[in-house]
Amino acid sequence: xxxxxxxxxxxxxxxxxxxxxxxxxxxxxxxxxxSLQDALGRVLAEDLIAQEALPRFDxxxxxxxxxxxxxxxxxxQSKPVTFQLTENQELAGKQAKQxxxxxxxxxxxxxxxxxxxxxxxxEKLEVWSQLPLNANISKMGEDIKKSxxxxxxxxxxxxxxxxxxxxxxxxxxxxxxxxxxxxxATGNELAEVGTELSGNLIYDSNKxxxxxxxxxxxxxxxxxxxxxxxxxxxxxxxxxxxETQDAVITIGGTSVGGLDLVPDAVNKIGKPxxxxxxxxxxxxMPTAVAVLSGxxxxxxxxxxVAAIIGFEVFGRTMVSRLLGMTKTEPRPMLKTVLxxxxxxxxGRKTYVRVRVALKDxxxxxxxxxxxxxxxxxxxxxxxxxMIIPENREGVTEGETVIVHMFSSLEVDV
Amino acid sequence: xxxxxxxxxxxxxxxxxxxxxxxxxxxxxxxxxxSLQDALGRVLAEDLIAQEALPRFDxxxxxxxxxxxxxxxxxxQSKPVTFQLTENQELAGKQAKQxxxxxxxxxxxxxxxxxxxxxxxxEKLEVWSQLPLNANISKMGEDIKKSxxxxxxxxxxxxxxxxxxxxxxxxxxxxxxxxxxxxxATGNELAEVGTELSGNLIYDSNKxxxxxxxxxxxxxxxxxxxxxxxxxxxxxxxxxxxETQDAVITIGGTSVGGLDLVPDAVNKIGKPxxxxxxxxxxxxMPTAVAVLSGxxxxxxxxxxVAAIIGFEVFGRTMVSRLLGMTKTEPRPMLKTVLxxxxxxxxGRKTYVRVRVALKDxxxxxxxxxxxxxxxxxxxxxxxxxMIIPENREGVTEGETVIVHMFSSLEVDV
Numbered sequence: 001x002x003x004x005x006x007x008x009x010x011x012x013x014x015x016x017x018x019x020x021x022x023x024x025x026x027x028x029x030x031x032x033x034x035s036l037q038d039a040l041g042r043v044l045a046e047d048l049i050a051q052e053a054l055p056r057f058d059x060x061x062x063x064x065x066x067x068x069x070x071x072x073x074x075x076x077q078s079k080p081v082t083f084q085l086t087e088n089q090e091l092a093g094k095q096a097k098q099x100x101x102x103x104x105x106x107x108x109x110x111x112x113x114x115x116x117x118x119x120x121x122x123e124k125l126e127v128w129s130q131l132p133l134n135a136n137i138s139k140m141g142e143d144i145k146k147s148x149x150x151x152x153x154x155x156x157x158x159x160x161x162x163x164x165x166x167x168x169x170x171x172x173x174x175x176x177x178x179x180x181x182x183x184x185a186t187g188n189e190l191a192e193v194g195t196e197l198s199g200n201l202i203y204d205s206n207k208x209x210x211x212x213x214x215x216x217x218x219x220x221x222x223x224x225x226x227x228x229x230x231x232x233x234x235x236x237x238x239x240x241x242x243e244t245q246d247a248v249i250t251i252g253g254t255s256v257g258g259l260d261l262v263p264d265a266v267n268k269i270g271k272p273x274x275x276x277x278x279x280x281x282x283x284x285m286p287t288a289v290a291v292l293s294g295x296x297x298x299x300x301x302x303x304x305v306a307a308i309i310g311f312e313v314f315g316r317t318m319v320s321r322l323l324g325m326t327k328t329e330p331r332p333m334l335k336t337v338l339x340x341x342x343x344x345x346x347g348r349k350t351y352v353r354v355r356v357a358l359k360d361x362x363x364x365x366x367x368x369x370x371x372x373x374x375x376x377x378x379x380x381x382x383x384x385x386m387i388i389p390e391n392r393e394g395v396t397e398g399e400t401v402i403v404h405m406f407s408s409l410e411v412d413v
Numbered sequence: 414x415x416x417x418x419x420x421x422x423x424x425x426x427x428x429x430x431x432x433x434x435x436x437x438x439x440x441x442x443x444x445x446x447x448s449l450q451d452a453l454g455r456v457l458a459e460d461l462i463a464q465e466a467l468p469r470f471d472x473x474x475x476x477x478x479x480x481x482x483x484x485x486x487x488x489x490q491s492k493p494v495t496f497q498l499t500e501n502q503e504l505a506g507k508q509a510k511q512x513x514x515x516x517x518x519x520x521x522x523x524x525x526x527x528x529x530x531x532x533x534x535x536e537k538l539e540v541w542s543q544l545p546l547n548a549n550i551s552k553m554g555e556d557i558k559k560s561x562x563x564x565x566x567x568x569x570x571x572x573x574x575x576x577x578x579x580x581x582x583x584x585x586x587x588x589x590x591x592x593x594x595x596x597x598a599t600g601n602e603l604a605e606v607g608t609e610l611s612g613n614l615i616y617d618s619n620k621x622x623x624x625x626x627x628x629x630x631x632x633x634x635x636x637x638x639x640x641x642x643x644x645x646x647x648x649x650x651x652x653x654x655x656e657t658q659d660a661v662i663t664i665g666g667t668s669v670g671g672l673d674l675v676p677d678a679v680n681k682i683g684k685p686x687x688x689x690x691x692x693x694x695x696x697x698m699p700t701a702v703a704v705l706s707g708x709x710x711x712x713x714x715x716x717x718v719a720a721i722i723g724f725e726v727f728g729r730t731m732v733s734r735l736l737g738m739t740k741t742e743p744r745p746m747l748k749t750v751l752x753x754x755x756x757x758x759x760g761r762k763t764y765v766r767v768r769v770a771l772k773d774x775x776x777x778x779x780x781x782x783x784x785x786x787x788x789x790x791x792x793x794x795x796x797x798x799m800i801i802p803e804n805r806e807g808v809t810e811g812e813t814v815i816v817h818m819f820s821s822l823e824v825d826v
């Protein structure tokens with residue numbers, strides 16, 4: 001008799017993740033040198049250290065006149081001090097030189113008086129205020145000192161870090177090489193997108209979707225096609241992926257016709273094989289995590305939403321580690337008010353798809369009803385996940401919940 | 414006497430944006446056909462209509478047995494109804510066929526009984542429950558009907574929309590062509606990144622940073638180099654950009670040495686030229702917005718943070734429109750508690766850089782103190798903006814504020 005659907009024992013999500021990570025031997029990713037342009041969105045592979053100071057020299061923080069602060073002693077609107085204007089590179093006593101924001105401070109000057117506190121008449125300048133040393137000067141290194149740590153390894157580079165690196169004279173940055181992930185779909189019912197459908201076949205949409213999620217995180221994916229529901233074919237294809245890729249993701253075949261085709265194939269290939277199969281995670285219960293040749297093998301359900309949630313939990317963590325991050329990169333989060341009650345199941349973690357909108361200054365999360373968890377359209381109608389933890393039977397209407405956003409907020413203007 | 418820093422009149426941010434948009438003649442962007450792989454993150458150019466139904470056929474929502482619901486009339490655990498198992502494509506009366514989740518419903522069947530409610534003995538099946546019509550069947554078109562609108566034009570494509578398009582049999586999608594943006598820096602003090610610095614030059618980090626922000630939004634940028642602080646050179650270079658690009662961004666020269674070099678150059682080129690110069694926006698007051706040949710010209714300050722905020726307000730809107738969006742694409746937002754008081758200025762909109770962290774379940778926004786608004790490091794130390802509106806003198810400690818996130822949340826685990 002075939003093994004029926006349903007697992008003897010479900011492993012808690014965090015426990016499964018921990019077991020998997022401890023069996024994995026993910027090495028520090030290779031570092032590659034890329035131009036600043038190409039560094040956008042990549043993960044920094046080593047600490048970025050300031051190779052010079054910022055500002056590079058003492059500069060004016062205002063439009064005004066550079067002068068010696070001591071020369072302004074006692075100056076006020078009723079008792080101005082008069083300076084001689086000069087164009088020289090170096091100032092002598094009681095000389096002033098016009099200066100604009102960002103200009104270097106000329107030699108002999110140690111303060112800048114704002115335009116508003118002066119009156120110019122031909123080559124004379126009346127100064128109406130007494131200035132302390134370094135007034136209106138941005139000192140060299142005030143922003144960043146030479147050898148300062150300006151960005152930590154393993155952060156994802158934003159345009160602003162790239163701008164800062166440019167200001168510091170970098171024109172290339174060392175980033176983590178893109179992890180190579182091979183993706184295999186399994187299932188007799190699947191046909192490749194772009195082919196003609198016949199009979200009761202359906203398009204394999206999961207592979208292209210999971211590939212996109214991987215690429216969004218900065219991985220490089222290779223499509224290893226579709227395997228039939230046949231252990232030997234699955235074994236051969238997974239072995240092939242392991243030859244060249246850093247990680248394997250399979251989709252489908254976790255409980256086909258009551259058989260665990262892919263987990264069985266993985267266990268046939270080598271040790272330690274499947275670490276956990278059957279997770280207390282809704283709707284991704286049939287997910288399995290495995291290790292072959294020290295590399296992560298993520299076995300996702302063929303149900304599209306289960307595949308998405310299985311990836312969200314295990315795949316995001318895997319890609320983050322392959323990129324050299326010590327933590328799983330979080331999605332943008334949002335505190336919202338739940339629009340109506342959602343049921344969970346005690347002892348299982350539940351991912352609920354919600355649509356968050358900003359209404360009258362309040363973020364409201366509307367659960368997207370899931371008639372059939374297999375339908376991707378519930379994902380395209382939502383923009384975030386709410387997570388019901390294992391110790392809750394559900395979340396009530398009006399409760400404040402954190403939503404993990406995967407798509408743009410709906411803004412009511 | 415040169416015109417001094419400070420504008421006769423500052424225009425309110427929203428008013429400036431409105432004036433600019435009403436003068437612009439942004440056409441619907443060209444649509445380009447790309448593969449599903451390449452569609453990730455692009456903006457959909459036309460409504461996506463389901464070319465078939467999902468599911469494509471009636472399928473089982475459970476592992477179990479397909480049968481005719483009427484044959485289960487009166488069945489219960491104490492009074493089971495016995496069926497004959499078959500492997501045929503079509504069922505006769507009182508026949509049942511084993512079926513797995515996702516399998517098509519065989520002819521003659523109109524319900525699926527779950528494994529748990531049956532007992533199999535050789536070729537006989539005892540059914541313990543009475544089933545209504547369509548029990549445990551996902552009906553054809555239940556998820557999506559043929560001709561349904563599945564994604565609206567102008568949305569940014571996520572992996573899930575790509576998955577849905579694949580399931581519907583699409584292998585290409587029409588997306589908006591990438592807007593072409595030419596970027597010019599101006600300033601005698603600037604040197605290109607990658608060159609040797611001499612004297613009091615500084616690296617032009619703004620151009621590469623603003624280019625990255627544009628590319629992050631899906632634009633294609635071209636670097637038009639650095640112009641000296643010379644009106645004729647600036648005129649020539651902006652004209653050159655207009656020949657091939659959809660939009661112009663200049664950085665610097667908005668109030669150099671008291672002169673409005675770039676705004677003056679733009680006005681020399683043609684009508685309407687500068688629409689607004691001087692915005693009640695901190696720290697991006699010297700920003701100007703202009704229109705030449707119907708195309709947007711965004712004139713940013715040379716101060717890095719002012720350039721960033723000027724782009725954030727005007728540039729994001731510009732790129733969103735060029736991509737065919739009717740609204741400015743929002744950043745991920747977050748309701749946070751402000752860690753300490755921040756001052757604003759009545760009558761001006763103020764962008765405050767904050768660092769948001771999740772601490773004990775609470776999102777706390779810590780203002781990043783800005784010693785010198787010119788320092789990009791305040792951007793790399795923060796992960797979001799808080800906006801103080803024109804009618805507020807400041808925001809108090811402990812107040813709830815919305816933060817617009819531009820970088821990963823700091824999660825305290």
